[in-house]
Each structure stands twice: as C-alpha cells, then as structure tokens.
Amino acid sequence: AIRMTQSPSSFSASTGDRVTITCRASQGISSYLAWYQQKPGKAPKLLIYAASTLQSGVPSRFSGSGSGTDFTLTISCLQSEDFATYYCQQYYSYPQSFGQGTRLEIK
C-alpha cells in the first residue's frame, strides 16, 4: 500500500497569511492526488483533485501543485472559515490512502 505523509501535522497561522501544506507519497503516484478539508463533526470536503484541479465551488485562494511523490496545498490568503484539518489522498492505486492530516489553527 502507498503511504502518504503530510507535514506539518499541525501549525498556527493568522487570517490573511499564506500557508503551504506538504504531502509526500511513498512511491510515485503521477498526479493522482486529492486534497480534502474537514471541520469538526463534519465529513471531509473535496477541494482539489488531479493534484491541481479545483473542485467546483471551491474558492480560488486554494491551489495545489506537484506530481510524482511531492505535492503541496497552498491557501493564498487565509480566511476564518479555512481553519480546519486538511488531508491528502492518493487514488493512483488501491487501496486508496490518506495522509495523517494537517490541523490548521488560529494563531
């Protein structure tokens, strides 16, 4: 199974900041990577797929990049509603697997 590792596991930031979360796959997954946002008590919400394609309805301040084994999620100007936990997920091969999550907290 492909192992997905995110960094950092958690960090604090302020509204208006630009933040970047990193996801690394244990083997190459081309661009078969998605990012999800999860708020407490809620289901994950799809933000980005194909490493860089924004899901319909997702604000343009979210962006993704990368291919192969290294990927990033960037939020260009943090809004209050962006404080949440973010997960990457590979769907290059089964079983699909998720990173351990990055918790983004308000500074």
Add this chain to the structure above:
Amino acid sequence: QVQLQESGPGLVKPSETLSLTCTVSGGSVSSGSYYWSWIRQPPGKGLEWIGYIYYSGSTNYNPSLKSRVTISVDTSKNQFSLKLSSVTAADTAVYYCARIVHGEHLINDYWGQGTLVTVSS
C-alpha cells in the same frame, strides 16, 4: 444534488457484525458513472478507506479489512451496505459513505454526514 445518508446501530458488541446502510438521493446507485464507497475515521484520528462497490456488484476492498468486509448494493432501494464481522474496539469509528467518480480521477466527491459506531460490551 446528490445526498448520501448513513444509518445503522450506533453500538455493536465485540465479536459481532457491524451493519450499516447508505441511502442515496438525488442520484442513482445504478449509474455506471460512479462507484459507492465506505471510509472510516476513528475518533481523533485519520481516514481509512474500506472499499467500494459498482452497480454491477463488483467490489474492491482494503486488504487490511478484506477478510471481514462485505459491501453490497440494492438498486431497488437505491442503497448500498457495509458489513464488518468480528468487530473489536479498534473498529470504533465514524463511518462515512461516499461517491467515487468512475473515470481517470477516482475522487470521493460527495460524502454522507457520517455515523459513529462504538464497539463495546
């Protein structure tokens, strides 16, 4: 807009079988455009993919759970179901059903709200 809703017992005894159903509205489980999946999340932890089913009945399970998992589909009720046998406390989790787009990019685009299942005597 498609909606998914999980249902089933919130408490299961150790060694018994966990059974959950996902009811789909605003879309059809008979559509060849999607797979229908289960994903779980232990309290305070990350996400684990359990498996999926296609309308034809073909399935794909996580090898870590394969010996204990059965996913089935009932097209007449527009539902799909999860059975997990011989449960232990490690199976305590929020269980989500989700839709996977059938195509090059197998993304989970719609999710149910999740249901907490606790394994305890």
